[in-house]
Amino acid sequence: MTREESYAHGFEVLKSIDGEAGERVVESLQDVNPELAHQVVAWGFGEIYSRPALQPRDRQLVTIGMLTALGGCEPQLEVHVNAALNVGLTAEEIVEAMLHSAGYCGFPRALNATFVAKKVFAERGLLPVQQS
Amino acid sequence: MTREESYAHGFEVLKSIDGEAGERVVESLQDVNPELAHQVVAWGFGEIYSRPALQPRDRQLVTIGMLTALGGCEPQLEVHVNAALNVGLTAEEIVEAMLHSAGYCGFPRALNATFVAKKVFAERGLLPVQQS
Amino acid sequence: MTREESYAHGFEVLKSIDGEAGERVVESLQDVNPELAHQVVAWGFGEIYSRPALQPRDRQLVTIGMLTALGGCEPQLEVHVNAALNVGLTAEEIVEAMLHSAGYCGFPRALNATFVAKKVFAERGLLPVQQS
Amino acid sequence: MTREESYAHGFEVLKSIDGEAGERVVESLQDVNPELAHQVVAWGFGEIYSRPALQPRDRQLVTIGMLTALGGCEPQLEVHVNAALNVGLTAEEIVEAMLHSAGYCGFPRALNATFVAKKVFAERGLLPVQQS
Amino acid sequence: MTREESYAHGFEVLKSIDGEAGERVVESLQDVNPELAHQVVAWGFGEIYSRPALQPRDRQLVTIGMLTALGGCEPQLEVHVNAALNVGLTAEEIVEAMLHSAGYCGFPRALNATFVAKKVFAERGLLPVQQS
Amino acid sequence: MTREESYAHGFEVLKSIDGEAGERVVESLQDVNPELAHQVVAWGFGEIYSRPALQPRDRQLVTIGMLTALGGCEPQLEVHVNAALNVGLTAEEIVEAMLHSAGYCGFPRALNATFVAKKVFAERGLLPVQQS
Numbered sequence: 130m131t132r133e134e135s136y137a138h139g140f141e142v143l144k145s146i147d148g149e150a151g152e153r154v155v156e157s158l159q160d161v162n163p164e165l166a167h168q169v170v171a172w173g174f175g176e177i178y179s180r181p182a183l184q185p186r187d188r189q190l191v192t193i194g195m196l197t198a199l200g201g202c203e204p205q206l207e208v209h210v211n212a213a214l215n216v217g218l219t220a221e222e223i224v225e226a227m228l229h230s231a232g233y234c235g236f237p238r239a240l241n242a243t244f245v246a247k248k249v250f251a252e253r254g255l256l257p258v259q260q261s
Numbered sequence: 262m263t264r265e266e267s268y269a270h271g272f273e274v275l276k277s278i279d280g281e282a283g284e285r286v287v288e289s290l291q292d293v294n295p296e297l298a299h300q301v302v303a304w305g306f307g308e309i310y311s312r313p314a315l316q317p318r319d320r321q322l323v324t325i326g327m328l329t330a331l332g333g334c335e336p337q338l339e340v341h342v343n344a345a346l347n348v349g350l351t352a353e354e355i356v357e358a359m360l361h362s363a364g365y366c367g368f369p370r371a372l373n374a375t376f377v378a379k380k381v382f383a384e385r386g387l388l389p390v391q392q393s
Numbered sequence: 394m395t396r397e398e399s400y401a402h403g404f405e406v407l408k409s410i411d412g413e414a415g416e417r418v419v420e421s422l423q424d425v426n427p428e429l430a431h432q433v434v435a436w437g438f439g440e441i442y443s444r445p446a447l448q449p450r451d452r453q454l455v456t457i458g459m460l461t462a463l464g465g466c467e468p469q470l471e472v473h474v475n476a477a478l479n480v481g482l483t484a485e486e487i488v489e490a491m492l493h494s495a496g497y498c499g500f501p502r503a504l505n506a507t508f509v510a511k512k513v514f515a516e517r518g519l520l521p522v523q524q525s
Numbered sequence: 526m527t528r529e530e531s532y533a534h535g536f537e538v539l540k541s542i543d544g545e546a547g548e549r550v551v552e553s554l555q556d557v558n559p560e561l562a563h564q565v566v567a568w569g570f571g572e573i574y575s576r577p578a579l580q581p582r583d584r585q586l587v588t589i590g591m592l593t594a595l596g597g598c599e600p601q602l603e604v605h606v607n608a609a610l611n612v613g614l615t616a617e618e619i620v621e622a623m624l625h626s627a628g629y630c631g632f633p634r635a636l637n638a639t640f641v642a643k644k645v646f647a648e649r650g651l652l653p654v655q656q657s
Numbered sequence: 658m659t660r661e662e663s664y665a666h667g668f669e670v671l672k673s674i675d676g677e678a679g680e681r682v683v684e685s686l687q688d689v690n691p692e693l694a695h696q697v698v699a700w701g702f703g704e705i706y707s708r709p710a711l712q713p714r715d716r717q718l719v720t721i722g723m724l725t726a727l728g729g730c731e732p733q734l735e736v737h738v739n740a741a742l743n744v745g746l747t748a749e750e751i752v753e754a755m756l757h758s759a760g761y762c763g764f765p766r767a768l769n770a771t772f773v774a775k776k777v778f779a780e781r782g783l784l785p786v787q788q789s
Numbered sequence: 790m791t792r793e794e795s796y797a798h799g800f801e802v803l804k805s806i807d808g809e810a811g812e813r814v815v816e817s818l819q820d821v822n823p824e825l826a827h828q829v830v831a832w833g834f835g836e837i838y839s840r841p842a843l844q845p846r847d848r849q850l851v852t853i854g855m856l857t858a859l860g861g862c863e864p865q866l867e868v869h870v871n872a873a874l875n876v877g878l879t880a881e882e883i884v885e886a887m888l889h890s891a892g893y894c895g896f897p898r899a900l901n902a903t904f905v906a907k908k909v910f911a912e913r914g915l916l917p918v919q920q921s
Contacts, residue, residue, distance in 0.1 A: 142449040155637065160653040161643040162620040163377040164840070169632055172832055173496045180824070182489035182525065187454055191490045194458025195497045196633065200333035201597035205633040227453045232437045233459045233469075235327065235762040236301055237337040239287065247293040258290040261446065296444070304436055305760045306699055312428070314753035314789065323754045327720025327761045328592040331596035356558040358719045364701045365723045367894040368565055369592065372550065379557040382764035389556040393710065418768065424785040426752040426773040433764055459766065461906055465729035469765040488822040499630040503854065504814065504905035511821040517903040521820040541735070550792055568700055569892045577694070578885035578921065587886045590854025591893045601893075615900045621842040628833045629855045657842065682900065686916040689907040690884040697896055724897065729861035733897040 136167060139175025146178060148215055150208045171179040177212060193226050198234040198241040206242055220250055220258045236259040268299055271307025278310060278317060280347055284341045321345040325358050329374040330366040338374055342381040352382055352390045400431060403439025410442060410449060414472045444461055453477040459489050461506040462498040470506055474513040484522045486512055532563055535571025542547060542581060544611055579616045585609040589622050593638040594630040602638055606645040616646055616654045662724055667703025674713060675707060676743055717741035721754050725770040726762045734770055738777040748778055748786045755775045792884040796827060799835025804843060806838060808875055810868045849873040853886050854867055858894045872911040879919045880910055 130138065158166035163167040178188065192209050196202040213223055217223045223246055250256050264268065275283045278286055310320065324341050328334040333385035345355055363371040382388050394402065407415045422430035440453065461464040471477050487510055495503040502514055514520050555564035560621045567577050570600065574584065588605050591619055592598040610617055627635040658666065685770040686694035687785045706716065720737050724730040741751055752775055778784050790798065792802055801871065803811045818826035856862040861884050885904055891899040910916050 130351065133533065145763060157643075158636075158639065160638045161646060162654070163625060165620070165624045165627065165639055166492055166629065168624065168836070169636075172836070174630060176828070177493060177496055178834070179744075180489065180492075181313065183486055183493060186439060187451075187486070187490070188535040190454040191458035192497060194455035195462040195494060198459040198462040199498060199596060199631075199633065200331060213539060222451070224297070226443065226451070228294060228297045228444075229447060229452055229455055230459060231297065231761045231763070232441055233446055235331075235333065235766075236305060236465060236760050237334040237524055238763075239271075239297060240301075240337065241333065241476060243290065243294045243297055245588065247289075250293060252459055258294070267716075300692075304440070308432070308436070309757060309760055312753065314749055315757060319754070320757055321748070322715055322718040323722035323757055324761060326719035327726040327758060330723040330726040332595060332760060339488070343722060347614075352716070353710055356561070358715070359710065360558060360564065360708075361705060361716055362723060363561065363564065363718055363892075363895070364705055364728060365720060365897060366590075366593075367898075368569060369595065369598040370891050370895075371561060371599045372554075372601065373597070375554065375558045377559055379553075382557060384839045392560070419632075422771065423658075425778060426756060426786070427768060429752070429756045429759065429771055432756065432759065433768075437758045440866060463728060463763075463765065465769070466765040466921075469768065488825070491824045492686060492828065494804060495631070495825065495828065497629075497631045497633060499855075499859075500628050500833060501859065501862040502631075503825060504829075505861065507818065507822045507825055511817075514821060522822070522920065524722075564704070572700070573892055574697070576885065576888075578881055578891060583862060583882070583886070584889055586847055586850040587854035587889055588893060590851035591858040591890060594855040594858040595894060611843075618847070621840065622847070624840075625837060625843060625848055625851055626855060628837055629852060630859060637858055651707070685907075686900075686903065688912060690918070691904045692886060692889065693884070693888045693903055694901060696888065697900075701896060705813075727860060727895075727897065729901065730897040733900065773915065 130142055132167075133169070135171040135175050138179070139173070142174040142179050143170055146174070146216060147171070147208055147212045150211050153230040154204075154208065177199055183225060185220050189216055189218055190226060193223065194230065195244070197230045197238050200234075200241070203241065203245050206245045207249060210246050211253075214249070214253065214255075219254045220246075222260040223260060264299075264303070267303040267307050270311070271302040271305070274306040274311050275302055278306070278348060279340055279344045282343050286336075286340065293316075294357075297353060317348040318345070319352050321348055321350055322358060325355065325361065325374070326339075329359060329362045329370050332366075332370055332373065333375065335377050338377045342378050346381070346385065352387045353393055356390055396431075396435070399435040399439050403434040403437070406443050407434055410438070410480060411472055411476045414475050418468075420474065449480040450477070450482050453480055453482055454457070454490060457487065457506070458494065461491060461494045461502050462504065464497055464498075464502055467505065467509050470509045470515060470520070474510050476519075478517065478519075484510075484519045487525060489518040528563075528567070531567040531571050535566040535569070536572040538575050539566055540631070542570070542612060543604055543607075543608045546607050550604065572583055581598075581612040582609070582614050585612055585614055586622060589619065589638070590626065593623060594635065595635050596634055599637065600643050602641045603645060607649075608641050609648065610645070613632045616642075616651045617657060627643075660695075660699070663699040663703050666707070669700070670702040670707050671698055674702070675736055675740045676772060678739050679744040682732075682736065713744040714741070714746050714766065717744055717746055718754060721751065722758065725755060725758045725766050728762075728766055728769070731773050733771045735777060736774070738774050739781075742777070742781065742783075748774075748783045749789060752786055792827075792831070794896075795835050798839070799830040799833070801832055802834040802839050802881060804836070806876060807872045808867055811814050814868065821894075845876040846873070846878050849876055849878055850886060853883065853902070854890065856900050857887060857890045860894075860898050861899065863901065863905050866905045867875040870906050871913075873917055874909070874913065874915075880915045884918055 196206045227242045328338045359374045460470045592602045623638045724734045755770045856866045
């Protein structure tokens, strides 16, 4: 694949998972760090996300765990709570993952992540979260 | 104790330490992650905070150290600077703890924590901080 | 439930997920911090892990993401790579999750986690990891 | 040197590297933690920054790496992207350092740092970043 | 004070708090980074630790919180668990602080810190920890 | 470029910077996570390290800053202290960068990094570090 083909392939994967929120991040990088935009798309999504060895919903569970644990990644968590819903995780599973995170990275990280989820759920009409 | 009694017990401890700021956090979780609210209250406060092996002021010193070091926990630090004042630490001791933190987690974390303390102290009429 | 019943319930959940590795951690705490042992078991496993809102394999995906991102949690990651295999994740899914982590927390964390997985897989006769 | 001389010396170093942004941080500490202000200036700049064993531009490369990796240090990163430009790094080198950081601390940290750089570059008329 | 006097003053403070463990760290730096040794002693202990605004035992509570939260600081935590005992904290208070840390930075950090404490307590004949 | 050509190109870059230490890391991944090995080489070195917008010595300054700040990356820091020497940084500059790091991420991280440098310098006959 050429550099342009790698980007085009990655962009399709990005759109299918992250949707418009992901596209906006990539667009906002063009005047400041276009190569970072290229690598997020062509490598992050084109090379890594497109591998079949882990299902899309499973990738989002790992990602939500990482972003919650890292802290200070609220903008990325917002993108990935949306992504998680896009690929089939339920709101209840997402907040349960955040409750689960409390034991591994503490309540402050779990709370910050949960309030990001609350914002996304409000935008998508998913509040209050349904308990199965 | 039943689940309801555990919550009620924890809520009394929460109110005595964190005051209204803690109550607001718990309330804001109800529509998105009510079990996280339950566990913060029933476990975090009812089980852990209520143990006599460490004095309330000592718990806040440890907590301020942790929240400063973790970074990205400004909302929680705001609650706990208030809590620290509620349980008897002075503004001078709190900012000295943050100065002390610079040697262990660097100036950026110490500065971010100090500006949270400044906001709380301003609300409580404690600026400028009195030097003993 | 009494305190003893909570512990007994949590211990059954712990054994079913973490196996002997988890039991050894709990045992090693008895002379230094028995209450921490109690809370890991009664709360972490009895209260949180036993909730049905997230499948055991999904909890391990989130957990592996968190432990990889936190760094410095190699002993806990060893327990949870074992746990992940115990609850049905394949070695290939586990290392794919670690490859996936590189984009979110960088190669050093991904490498450290992968070498923990390599140790566990060697002990369980799972090397070389089978590619589907 | 007396305490006052140490401060005066550090303040000259601070102004020459961080410029007005650094002065504002120091000023905002005076009513809440004046000793922290003193130590940032007299020790951080007077003792450490003024040592000749590492060039000012090299110190900013190390600093940008650290602040990007730590996360949650956006206010400090804003000061130091300005400082980096003040001591001779180009906008292109700064964003390349942030692209480089992706492999070591992941895309979220690299993105957060890049958006801070974008803000600073916009204020200084450096957008779009020129590619050599 | 001259540079030599600052060091001598800091070294007295270091010895009174950290004891031999602190001296060994300083000694081991002499051939690789003697200025770092100087600054730990003259600044960290001579300037910061010697300030009266926070009691020595309170400084160790904050320090244990920070080192537990940071992770990967086991060598420093070993020095400071010793220091905490030297300045009057009990083994029970130290492990209670580590139990308390679980809610703020998660069980893995709390466990790693507790196993460092166990090593120190074993060397000082403090196991099993006495419960008041 | 084909996948094989990307790898071959990246491997040349890896060898020129990291030397044998880098090769050993890649080799040790082959039975557990060969795709991670491929991506470290083909992407990390072939795509990112080979870009001319930042000099090799500057990349190592940023990298040492990041690895010091992250903590728990001692194996990677060992590789990159070697790499830093390979691309022209002096031992004195490396330890000065670590002293500089103390103000941004605290003494514990600075100390852990310095002791890794000490190990590498001992192996390469660079102790005691020469002061210019």
